[in-house]
Amino acid sequence: MKKIEVGILGATGMVGQRFIQLLENHPWFKITAIAASERSASKSYREAMEGRWKLETPIPLEIAKMEVKECTPNLDCRLVFSALDSTVAGPIEEEFARAGYIVSSNSKNHRLDEDVPLLIPEVNGDHLTIVSRQKERRKSNGFIVTNPNCSTIGLVMAVAPLHQRYGVKKVMVTTMQALSGAGYPGVASLDIIDNVIPYIGGEEEKVEIEPRKILGKVKNNQFVMADIIISATCNRVNVKDGHLEAVSIEMEEKPTREELIDTLRSYNPLKGLKLPFAPAQPIVIREENDRPQPRMDREEGKGMACVVGRIRKCSILDYKFLVLSHNTIRGAAGAAILNAEYMKAKGYLD
Amino acid sequence: MKKIEVGILGATGMVGQRFIQLLENHPWFKITAIAASERSASKSYREAMEGRWKLETPIPLEIAKMEVKECTPNLDCRLVFSALDSTVAGPIEEEFARAGYIVSSNSKNHRLDEDVPLLIPEVNGDHLTIVSRQKERRKSNGFIVTNPNCSTIGLVMAVAPLHQRYGVKKVMVTTMQALSGAGYPGVASLDIIDNVIPYIGGEEEKVEIEPRKILGKVKNNQFVMADIIISATCNRVNVKDGHLEAVSIEMEEKPTREELIDTLRSYNPLKGLKLPFAPAQPIVIREENDRPQPRMDREEGKGMACVVGRIRKCSILDYKFLVLSHNTIRGAAGAAILNAEYMKAKGYLD
Amino acid sequence: MKKIEVGILGATGMVGQRFIQLLENHPWFKITAIAASERSASKSYREAMEGRWKLETPIPLEIAKMEVKECTPNLDCRLVFSALDSTVAGPIEEEFARAGYIVSSNSKNHRLDEDVPLLIPEVNGDHLTIVSRQKERRKSNGFIVTNPNCSTIGLVMAVAPLHQRYGVKKVMVTTMQALSGAGYPGVASLDIIDNVIPYIGGEEEKVEIEPRKILGKVKNNQFVMADIIISATCNRVNVKDGHLEAVSIEMEEKPTREELIDTLRSYNPLKGLKLPFAPAQPIVIREENDRPQPRMDREEGKGMACVVGRIRKCSILDYKFLVLSHNTIRGAAGAAILNAEYMKAKGYLD
Amino acid sequence: MKKIEVGILGATGMVGQRFIQLLENHPWFKITAIAASERSASKSYREAMEGRWKLETPIPLEIAKMEVKECTPNLDCRLVFSALDSTVAGPIEEEFARAGYIVSSNSKNHRLDEDVPLLIPEVNGDHLTIVSRQKERRKSNGFIVTNPNCSTIGLVMAVAPLHQRYGVKKVMVTTMQALSGAGYPGVASLDIIDNVIPYIGGEEEKVEIEPRKILGKVKNNQFVMADIIISATCNRVNVKDGHLEAVSIEMEEKPTREELIDTLRSYNPLKGLKLPFAPAQPIVIREENDRPQPRMDREEGKGMACVVGRIRKCSILDYKFLVLSHNTIRGAAGAAILNAEYMKAKGYLD
Secondary structure (H helix, E strand, O other): OOOEEEEEEOOOOHHHHHHHHHHOOOOOEEEEEEEEOOOOOOOEHHHHOOOOOOOOOOOOHHHHHOEEEEOOOOOOOOEEEEOOOHHHHHHHHHHHHHOOOEEEEOOOOOOOOOOOOEOOHHHHHHHHHHHHHHHHHHOOOOEEEEOOOHHHHHHHHHHHHHHHHHOEEEEEEEEEEOHHHHOOOOOEHHHHOOOOEOOOOOHHHHHHHHHHHHOOEEEOOEEEOOOOEEEEEEEEOOOOOOEEEEEEEEEOOOOOHHHHHHHHHOOOOOOOOOOOOOOOOOEEEEOOOOOOOHHHHOOHHHHOOEEEEEEEEOOOOOEEEEEEEOOOHHHHHHHHHHHHHHHHHOOOOO | OOOEEEEEEOOOOHHHHHHHHHHOOOOOEEEEEEEEOOOOOOOEHHHHOOOOOOOOOOOOHHHHHOEEEEOOOOOOOOEEEEOOOHHHHHHHHHHHHHOOOEEEEOOOOOOOOOOOOEOOHHHHHHHHHHHHHHHHHHOOOOEEEEOOOHHHHHHHHHHHHHHHHHOEEEEEEEEEEOHHHHOOOOOEHHHHOOOOEOOOOOHHHHHHHHHHHHOOEEEOOEEEOOOOEEEEEEEEOOOOOOEEEEEEEEEOOOOOHHHHHHHHHOOOOOOOOOOOOOOOOOEEEEOOOOOOOHHHHOOHHHHOOEEEEEEEEOOOOOEEEEEEEOOOHHHHHHHHHHHHHHHHHOOOOO | OOOEEEEEEOOOOHHHHHHHHHHOOOOOEEEEEEEEOOOOOOOEHHHHOOOOOOOOOOOOHHHHHOEEEEOOOOOOOOEEEEOOOHHHHHHHHHHHHHOOOEEEEOOOOOOOOOOOOEOOHHHHHHHHHHHHHHHHHHOOOOEEEEOOOHHHHHHHHHHHHHHHHHOEEEEEEEEEEOHHHHOOOOOEHHHHOOOOEOOOOOHHHHHHHHHHHHOOEEEOOEEEOOOOEEEEEEEEOOOOOOEEEEEEEEEOOOOOHHHHHHHHHOOOOOOOOOOOOOOOOOEEEEOOOOOOOHHHHOOHHHHOOEEEEEEEEOOOOOEEEEEEEOOOHHHHHHHHHHHHHHHHHOOOOO | OOOEEEEEEOOOOHHHHHHHHHHOOOOOEEEEEEEEOOOOOOOEHHHHOOOOOOOOOOOOHHHHHOEEEEOOOOOOOOEEEEOOOHHHHHHHHHHHHHOOOEEEEOOOOOOOOOOOOEOOHHHHHHHHHHHHHHHHHHOOOOEEEEOOOHHHHHHHHHHHHHHHHHOEEEEEEEEEEOHHHHOOOOOEHHHHOOOOEOOOOOHHHHHHHHHHHHOOEEEOOEEEOOOOEEEEEEEEOOOOOOEEEEEEEEEOOOOOHHHHHHHHHOOOOOOOOOOOOOOOOOEEEEOOOOOOOHHHHOOHHHHOOEEEEEEEEOOOOOEEEEEEEOOOHHHHHHHHHHHHHHHHHOOOOO
């Protein structure tokens, strides 16, 4: 099988680096174009990244030699992964879609657009049908698909199976988010040493609205938001990778703890599709009383699983638990890759 | 005025060290006896502490020379501060009370006893009357007074004025607690580097029950617990001192944000008593969107204030905010000292 | 006594903030002007510092209200402390000196100038005489005095008494430097979590040359560099404040360990001058085998002392030891203040 | 090929865990026995490790089910890896050797014995001949082979090729060592947060003597120590894994920088032996000015390589550079495994 040629928009930032790292040796996709801002353009990727490559594994050799292009829709590929900064992502992604590219974006700009899926393949793969509206609107075969914010995704993965079976009504969540979520240079070391920062700009708003779209439905080619109330407090803690979230939920039906755990554990809607980035077990339950922990559990399912622990009764809502997911893999680049794999499996890349 | 002679039980642990540090130059109290386990007994305090003194300020010279005694009730003082480990605090404190000592304890053992005040002077100073029952029971002038757990106290200080004015019904709290709360050696560095530990043994239970006693009433010489539901999730983060807590509350009455802030800000029941350890402002409101932060705000009011920030509407309960308090000052040694000062001011030490 | 009016150049950066913090309630100096880049100019200091004040103590009230000026020599004061960034410090400081101001600078730009003292009052107070050359050159009463780089100063303080008595020939030093030395935002948290960075741009060069000027002599109104070879390796570690340095030295004379310690301990050339910022004991010796430690010892002498420990034989050079000093107090703002105090005591401010 | 059956002594500690992790799927060795102290004995390994397994990868399933044995020489294997604590390793390892087992030990106890090799296969594989003396002494086919201390090994790997070619005379080294080197619980988090500890008990002595044995020769079946003077200062920094060392060396011959680098880079004495744990490149040179860094480079060669950077002239000795090696892989378990592989390749396990 010939690999599908893909490009990376915003290839020099933290998420762009993850795309490059994760796509090395991908069985379906092959990076044929990397693009970034003017500053980096027309340098080799290695040159452009001098002092900026921040992953523990080295730059893949083939990519290191590639020339960085500008983010204009004349890249040699069919699909682009977008890790663009939100200050520029909006119009650039739009332009690529108009030019016929399929855009799998990690940027926030189009997440809430009325014809753009905010996709977690396990949860709302059916939302993809909405892209027909984009195609019509633009008179183009291109379209944009987005993945959720890094602190939304773990939360939604854990809540989705419960919502589908029991009807989730309320979600209270307090996050303890990793440094890599802020990009690079991101959080100053002087701000976080011996400290917690109880604020992340715009984050609580995303966590409170995005799950309602994801858990909602598409009716008559329109999104209907799920009727769930979410209240979020977002904190930055001194952890490299892995967002940990303390969650309490109220549901219409009242399962026993065992039923609830069973519902989470048996949740595996992508089983059978054999998507390379789909974890064998999307929700991993830890029974120890002190898990999940960011450093110990973030690599679960190669960073694509959502780890849930400390499931217990909540005296105010129904149940409470902790959720962990890797914010730059499942919460960013890995999510966009899985979205693309899902689209491929469903024929959207043909 | 002659200073009141006080002893320290459990003088070698982290909280014991704080007692010694904080009581240096105290205007009312003077340490005349320090006691610890057999292992340290009959050494000088300096000898006993070799490699174990963990505060940034040095051991006060006078204390360094004092001989460490065993924890038996023949110490040369009237009042003892107890920083005893909970494995031994129960019977030792009881013994001291029986022998006529007044015990201001930071240990958890007697906190929930039916005739022992769980005291925050700003909040429930009137609970002190219950000690008459202790005196009767023991046929002794000695008695025990306790202060709350380090993660309870900041929470209750912020909730108390709201409860008194608006009737708090529900409290949801997620803590991010400092390392010093676990004592020394406490949390292993390998467990916390690049990590969060989402569990602290016994902590959630304390946070869920202690506030109900503190915010309750004494009727007919009996405690009546406050009718508040509390749900807690307790986490350990990589911070030296200062417990940060994300709190949501539901109240019977529904104040505006401005009223609520005004209620917190104007709360100062100890004003006029001139207690040395009472902060000028028990509840400090920060209006910046990223405060309170442990490292920046824990020394507020010399570590005795409770700092509240990010006060905003909660879409599930009524309001949510962040609370910070210094866990080994207001949350431990400083609390017990303020309790003793309050008792002195109210004539309980006569 | 009327206080001397002083200005702060570069008042918004990390070192500028320290100047403002340390000069609050200074018995001799009073801040009457604060100046910074155009971006901050004509705002109140509080406004200019929104989100940028990074010290644990609050902005002094009087300063908060002051208007930030531009760095032009029409400030209402006689003496200016310069915390200017090295990209602009050179000409601005020169301009102020030409206009008649005395400039006590922490910036590197003029440190090696042939008529500018690189001053540590305990060590080379006599170098001040060289400013007569500046006055002549500029036909102005203004002049510039500098303090050493933050990693130079602790090293030189420990080496100076040994050099004066025994003749130091070689110094090998490996530093472990704090984050605050890089300013704000400075080191990215993603770069330093679970890491050490074995490089600080330009630092080794400074450490290898500055001590030779400081320990040198002024002969015929010219600097003669000390004949010492220094080899430095500079590392950044995950510590907020306090530079720790592992030092080995070779000397012409060979004192015993006791003699060497006695020489360090008895070193106190400023004794009697009663300078407010001079520590009672400039060099504090710690005998424990695991000191000095940055967090435990950096506040020694209110951050103005140099703490030396683990003094022992070196099998290659003669002796080795660890040195610690607070990089933003003794290593920056505090150093410049002590320089100004010394100049005042010696009549240079008249 | 049938795998060689191996046992792990001290299987529950940090190094024991690493042995178990690293030997999973080893092509030559298969764990058939795990042994630890009485406390763990006769439990399953999973039970014994409850709350104690500290690696990010899970316990291999087969091992989890195995019963933990006591450390007595009736284990079902031919070779044992020893991760025993030094308080007990001495006599237990001796006993195993006497009973005919081959012991590949990471413990310090026998490292300096006159008939025990202190082995780094790349460096002194020929020292293995000395085990004939052990066999004679004990009248047994068993023998002990040791690997160096975790801070010795990176240093020696970098120095060895230079010594062999240019004759190293003096080595000055300042280490910045990782937390995992202290075992578990090891360093208290309160001791290392915002701090460096400039002391590690016994470490400097090991670093100053072990390289002399390793770089020495075996003559007439006796060790002759290398004539090298080493001076070490050992510090603990807030890093999980990876010891970083600042090194200066003096040599008899004076290579150019290019020659020196070439000597390091081309060093590969094990090439051709195809040992599974031998890194493709034992010494990896980094040319960037800020490398090696612990978090970025410790996994080089799967944790078995030694990474050298910042090679430059030293103004006191000849050259200085930074060395990094993974302290629990190349510095402990991985070293002992490579030693066993080398023995296998050389026929010592037949």
